[in-house]
Amino acid sequence: MKAIAVLTSGGDAPGMNAAIRAITRVAIDRGTQVFGVKRGYQGLMTGDFIPLGLREVGGVMQYGGTFLGSARAPEFKTPEGRKTAIKYLEAFDINGVVVIGGNGSQTGASALNDMGMPTIGVASTIDNDLIGSEITIGVDTALNIALEAVDRLKVTASSHRRAFLVEVMGRDCGYLALMTGISGGAEAVIIPEIPTPPQEVVEELSASYKRGKTNGIVIVAEGAKHGVNELLAYCAEQPDIGFEIRAVTLGHVQRGGTPTAYDRLLGTRLGANAVERLIEGEHGGVVGMIKGEETFTPYSEVVGRTKGVDPKLFALADVLAK
Numbered sequence: 238m239k240a241i242a243v244l245t246s247g248g249d250a251p252g253m254n255a256a257i258r259a260i261t262r263v264a265i266d267r268g269t270q271v272f273g274v275k276r277g278y279q280g281l282m283t284g285d286f287i288p289l290g291l292r293e294v295g296g297v298m299q300y301g302g303t304f305l306g307s308a309r310a311p312e313f314k315t316p317e318g319r320k321t322a323i324k325y326l327e328a329f330d331i332n333g334v335v336v337i338g339g340n341g342s343q344t345g346a347s348a349l350n351d352m353g354m355p356t357i358g359v360a361s362t363i364d365n366d367l368i369g370s371e372i373t374i375g376v377d378t379a380l381n382i383a384l385e386a387v388d389r390l391k392v393t394a395s396s397h398r399r400a401f402l403v404e405v406m407g408r409d410c411g412y413l414a415l416m417t418g419i420s421g422g423a424e425a426v427i428i429p430e431i432p433t434p435p436q437e438v439v440e441e442l443s444a445s446y447k448r449g450k451t452n453g454i455v456i457v458a459e460g461a462k463h464g465v466n467e468l469l470a471y472c473a474e475q476p477d478i479g480f481e482i483r484a485v486t487l488g489h490v491q492r493g494g495t496p497t498a499y500d501r502l503l504g505t506r507l508g509a510n511a512v513e514r515l516i517e518g519e520h521g522g523v524v525g526m527i528k529g530e531e532t533f534t535p536y537s538e539v540v541g542r543t544k545g546v547d548p549k550l551f552a553l554a555d556v557l558a559k
């Protein structure tokens with residue numbers, strides 16, 4: 238294969254830079270030239286390509302985000318947008334594209350592949366809702382940041398016997414919230430997949446207070462039916478919860494962290510494996526990690542579907558909250 242392009246698309250995730258580095262160095266090792274595409278599909282439709290050599294990908298792995306930039310590019314959803322992208326790729330003699338991103342990005346990669354430009358995906362999203370990988374690039378870092386915030390909130394909460402409603406990211410997927418809740422020792426976890434009535438949250442907090450707990454933590458996924466502000470307003474109207482209730486939204490703080498060792502290794506392994514497959518002629522699917530091995534899942538099994546949370550773990554979080 239003469240040349241390939243690599244791009245990062247959609248929400249940025251810590252570990253993306255490790256993937257770009259591995260893709261570039263493995264490709265060069267196999268005699269394939271690499272172009273980095275700036276700002277995801279946006280740059281693909283404007284020919285914003287930069288040659289990536291061994292040195293261009295040095296000193297990037299320890300940083301979160303993506304040095305290529307990312308963007309949301311609605312025009313890429315149109316066949317005209319994708320035709321323009323193919324025109325630029327052909328002008329650069331590029332015969333394959335590695336797409337590092339989540340659900341939307343892999344849907345775009347699938348559409349491009351269907352139009353005759355070979356693409357392969359690298360599973361990357363902090364939400365962990367992508368089919369084809371048990372864990373995706375960025376999840377571990379985002380989870381550790383949320384956990385550190387919860388640990389700190391517990392310290393201050395204990396001094397004042399407060400309870401915090403903590404909103405964590407994850408779009409429509411409750412994975413990050415559930416894992417933060419379990420590993421952070423939360424009193425309750427509120428996720429989109431299994432709605433919890435506000436009254437149950439109040440009862441849980443009130444019971445925890447009566448059992449003598451000095452602080453309370455409720456983790457609320459950003460896509461939950463009843464968000465932190467609604468829950469805060471509801472709690473304010475309830476007598477006798479015991480704890481004074483406060484709300485915190487972690488928001489984008491969760492994204493920007495230094496990639497953990499796990500995310501650097503995951504980005505490296507998935508990136509290296511994806512480019513090896515692409516050079517050997519395999520395309521039309523997403524490379525992820527399943528049971529400790531790099532795997533290839535066809536786009537047909539990935540696109541239009543999302544991974545749910547494990548109801549057993551949700552039940553366990555409830556038991557452990559006592």
Ligand code: ADP
Pocket residue numbers: 246247248278308309310311312313314315338339340341342343344345346348362
């Ligand atoms: P993520 O990859 O993090 O889920 P988005 O859902 O925002 O991020 O998608 C990123 C980009 O992927 C979009 O801005 C668009 O350019 C492209 N994309 C998303 N859905 C499609 C689609 N159905 N067809 C083509 N491209 C798409």
